[in-house]
Amino acid sequence: MATGQDRCGCRIIHLDKVVSARETAISAAEIEKLSQVFKAFADPSRLRILHALQEEEMCVCDLSALLEISESAVSHQLRLLRTMRLVANRREGTVLYYRLLDRHVPELIALALLHLREE
Amino acid sequence: MATGQDRCGCRIIHLDKVVSARETAISAAEIEKLSQVFKAFADPSRLRILHALQEEEMCVCDLSALLEISESAVSHQLRLLRTMRLVANRREGTVLYYRLLDRHVPELIALALLHLREE
DNA sequence: GTAATATATGAGCAGATACTCATATAAAGG
DNA sequence: CCTTTATATGAGTATCTGCTCATATATTAC
8 A cells, every 4th residue: 555655746744644544534436436426416407307306206308398408418317317326217108207216315415405505 | 487388399298297396496596506516526536535524634735645646636626625615724834724614514425425335 | 035845726638528419219009 | 010209329519627737825944
């Protein structure tokens, strides 16, 4: 494991802090996944989709009308959310109804909103 | 307010759902701010910085050593987090010590981690 | 004052991202 | 079978982002 001192010009003032931070640090793999979760929430269109689905399942063209963006754009975002396992769909004829797949989604949005509103 | 029907090719299958979703929708301004909050968490380097600062305040070069990225890169990320009012600093001589400015930061990270680990 | 240290900041660039547009697919109706 | 409807998907593109590199600033030591 590199200490950081063996790298060009990389000084450490408080080695103890760095060492103890390394001990409690989240693994690189988990950090990567974590950042992708937040990335899923880090776009206005996806946020609005996730928030709308909190109330009830909706199909692509309804979401398109709600957000006032193209159905293609909605579909692309839904694919990303599907890949992230945040939403799932159910087919009824030609219509696909999307729903939230995870109870943490509303919690994360609510917590972030709380943060905003306390500023 | 546009109903969505007056736009080229924008169909609505379930008008009732769209209308009720519009009623409970978060305002555009808040959606924008919300997405920026999540964006602040949506990068591995920033996540690691925020997580490290949960334990104790740290200076730029310590964070640089911890993350193994340049001090300039850390400084740029810290500026973003400062602008977002997620961190603040205190000067002691030439050293700037950064700390978390918001109690929701650890909560958001913990909640997202919980989500990950329940998969 | 000058030099050194710790950090900030602007420009520039490679990669990521959120859309558009055209095309493909899947189910239902005829 | 062919057509329509609802959605998916690939390519292309403009914008955004996270870094590097060079330079600027602020504080301390001399």
